[in-house]
Amino acid sequence: MLFKIAIKNLLGAKLRTWLNVFVTALSFFMIILFSAMYDGMREHAKQVTIDTEIAGGAYWHPEYDPLDPMTFEDAHSALPGDVQLLVDQKKAFPVLVSQASIYPGGRIMPVIMKGIPPGQNIVNMPTDALSGHDDIAIPVLIGKGMASDTKLNIGDSFTIRWLDTDRTYDADEGTVVHIMDTENFKLDMSHIWIPLKKAQTMLAMEGEGTYVTYEKGLPPVQDKGDWIPRDVKYLIRDMEALIEADEPNAAIMYIILLCFAAMGIFNAQVLSIFRRGREIGTLMALGMTRTRVVGLFTLEGGLNAFLAAIMTVILFGPLLWYFGNNGIWLGVDYSDGAMGIIVEKYLIPVYSVGLVVTTTIIVSIIVLIVSYLPSRRIARMKPTDALRGKVTV
Numbered sequence: 001m002l003f004k005i006a007i008k009n010l011l012g013a014k015l016r017t018w019l020n021v022f023v024t025a026l027s028f029f030m031i032i033l034f035s036a037m038y039d040g041m042r043e044h045a046k047q048v049t050i051d052t053e054i055a056g057g058a059y060w061h062p063e064y065d066p067l068d069p070m071t072f073e074d075a076h077s078a079l080p081g082d083v084q085l086l087v088d089q090k091k092a093f094p095v096l097v098s099q100a101s102i103y104p105g106g107r108i109m110p111v112i113m114k115g116i117p118p119g120q121n122i123v124n125m126p127t128d129a130l131s132g133h134d135d136i137a138i139p140v141l142i143g144k145g146m147a148s149d150t151k152l153n154i155g156d157s158f159t160i161r162w163l164d165t166d167r168t169y170d171a172d173e174g175t176v177v178h179i180m181d182t183e184n185f186k187l188d189m190s191h192i193w194i195p196l197k198k199a200q201t202m203l204a205m206e207g208e209g210t211y212v213t214y215e216k217g218l219p220p221v222q223d224k225g226d227w228i229p230r231d232v233k234y235l236i237r238d239m240e241a242l243i244e245a246d247e248p249n250a251a252i253m254y255i256i257l258l259c260f261a262a263m264g265i266f267n268a269q270v271l272s273i274f275r276r277g278r279e280i281g282t283l284m285a286l287g288m289t290r291t292r293v294v295g296l297f298t299l300e301g302g303l304n305a306f307l308a309a310i311m312t313v314i315l316f317g318p319l320l321w322y323f324g325n326n327g328i329w330l331g332v333d334y335s336d337g338a339m340g341i342i343v344e345k346y347l348i349p350v351y352s353v354g355l356v357v358t359t360t361i362i363v364s365i366i367v368l369i370v371s372y373l374p375s376r377r378i379a380r381m382k383p384t385d386a387l388r389g390k391v392t393v
Contacts, residue, residue, distance in 0.1 A: 007303070017304070024308035024367060027257040029316040031359050034250050036320075036349030037328065038243060043350050045239045046232075051124045052184040054235045056216040059083050059227045064097070064210050069112065072097050073163070076208045080225035083212050091218060093120040094209030096199045102174070102192065103159040104150040111192050113162060115199025122215045125187065129178030130195045138174040138198060143188025147179045154179055160192070164204045172202070258366055266370040294372070301371020305364040323349050 064075035079087060079094060086092035093116065100113040118131035126141070133139040138160060142152065152158065154176050161171040174192070182188055200206050212227075220229055283293055327346030 017307075020304050021307045021311055023260055024304060024363065025311040025315060027260060028308060028312040028359060028363055029320070030257050031254050031363070032312075032351070032356060033320065033323065033349060034253060035355050035359070036324075036351045037347055038247060038250060039350040039352065039355070040348050042240065042243050044348065045243075046236050048183045049186075049236055049239065050216075050232060052182055052187060053123060054213065054232055055122045056214050056218050057229065057231045058211050058213045058235065059221075059224055059229055060211045061209075062226050062228055066097075069099050072099050072112075072210070075210050076165075076203075076205050078207050079209055079212060080221075080223055080227055082221035082223040083225075083227060086214055086218070086221065087212065091122075092212050092214035093117045093122060094196065094212045096196060096203065096205060096208060097210040098162060098199070098203055100160055100162040100192070102150070103161075104152055104156075105158075109150065109190075111190050113160070113192050113194060113199065115194055115196040117196045122213060125182070125193075126178055126180050127193070129180075130193065133175075133177055136175045136177065137172050138194055138202075139177045140174040141178050141180060141193040142176060143185075143191065144179055144181050145185060145188040146191060147176070149189075152176050152179075162202060164202065166204060170202070258363065262366055262370045266373070298368060298372045302364070302368050304371070305367040308363075308367075309360055320349075320351065324351060 059080075061075045061077060063071050065071045076096060076098075078084075083092065087094060096115040098113050100111050102109050102111050116125070116127050116130075118127050118129075120127055130139050130141055140160075142150075147153065150158075157173050157175045159171055160174045161169060163169055174194070180188075187193075194202075196209075200208060283296075284290065325348075327348040329346055
């Protein structure tokens with residue numbers, strides 16, 4: 001019976017009911033969309049990094065720290081037995097990392113110089129562009145961001161200076177043979193890529209490497225010496241940390257949206273109790289207990305949440321589907337790494353069952369609470385006062 005009365009009351013309220021339902025549905029929509037955007041950002045950054053840089057994981061020289069260029073000088077050695085075996089089987093490739101300085105257009109710029117095998121096909125980089133240039137002293141591969149910073153184009157030459165393993169400075173002429181367009185700014189900014197054999201010869205580090213990247217699905221090797229295995233989870237921890245650091249900003253937006261929905265329902269309940277005093281008194285005079293009257297008003301609030309969920313599917317569902325397939329234009333191109341994270345021009349939200357269910361439960365619980373709070377006052381009302389319209393809320 002309570003359910004039928006609650007439905008009748010909601011439909012009788014007309015515009016007020018649908019405004020409350022719309023505000024609650026908008027909260028559903030915005031919370032799901034913002035959460036899905038963060039999940040999409042995380043997933044995209046992870047996939048691009050795995051595709052272009054990490055593959056299945058890596059083995060690092062014990063002295064190597066990619067965030068500390070001062071370690072590059074000592075972070076090199078011959079590859080351990082089983083790691084070298086992976087390289088020989090074309091299941092992994094080594095990279096030799098060193099500091100260098102370049103002089104484009106008479107300016108000096110510090111860079112990270114990395115030697116990589118041109119024939120590798122484990123990560124999605126156009127390293128094959130480095131092969132077949134026997135007439136060039138040092139073939140160089142750079143990214144679009146680096147090309148923009150240095151004002152270099154394909155075919156341009158510039159001086160490269162480096163420090164070899166004997167602590168002797170040397171220099172030669174490098175020539176840009178390819179400019180890659182990659183979403184992974186970590187392969188681009190302040191990086192130059194040259195053939196591995198050339199780098200080993202230049203640095204007097206024949207047969208050595210700084211880290212080895214291996215393909216997906218390989219088990220850990222046994223003979224890795226003192227080299228350190230790094231899995232995918234470890235190698236993407238910086239991006240995870242950046243996204244998690246920004247999530248409190250999203251939480252503030254969630255709270256604001258929830259407050260809008262809660263205030264709408266709360267005000268509607270207070271107004272209902274104030275305007276429906278005679279109805280409440282009549283129900284109690286006819287024998288309905290105070291508990292059932294409170295339950296009636298709380299049920300009306302719960303039905304608001306239910307109707308809001310339906311409206312979200314009908315009204316905002318197509319919009320969520322469109323964003324999930326076509327992405328959301330962010331208004332700014334972050335492909336240059338200015339944001340410190342890999343972000344696509346069109347951010348594609350990633351929806352999950354857990355996200356939708358959790359959002360629905362949280363919003364529904366809050367709506368039920370704010371529906372119940374003003375309804376408690378009914379328990380202290382006298383039927384005679386309610387019938388006479390003496391209602392205080």
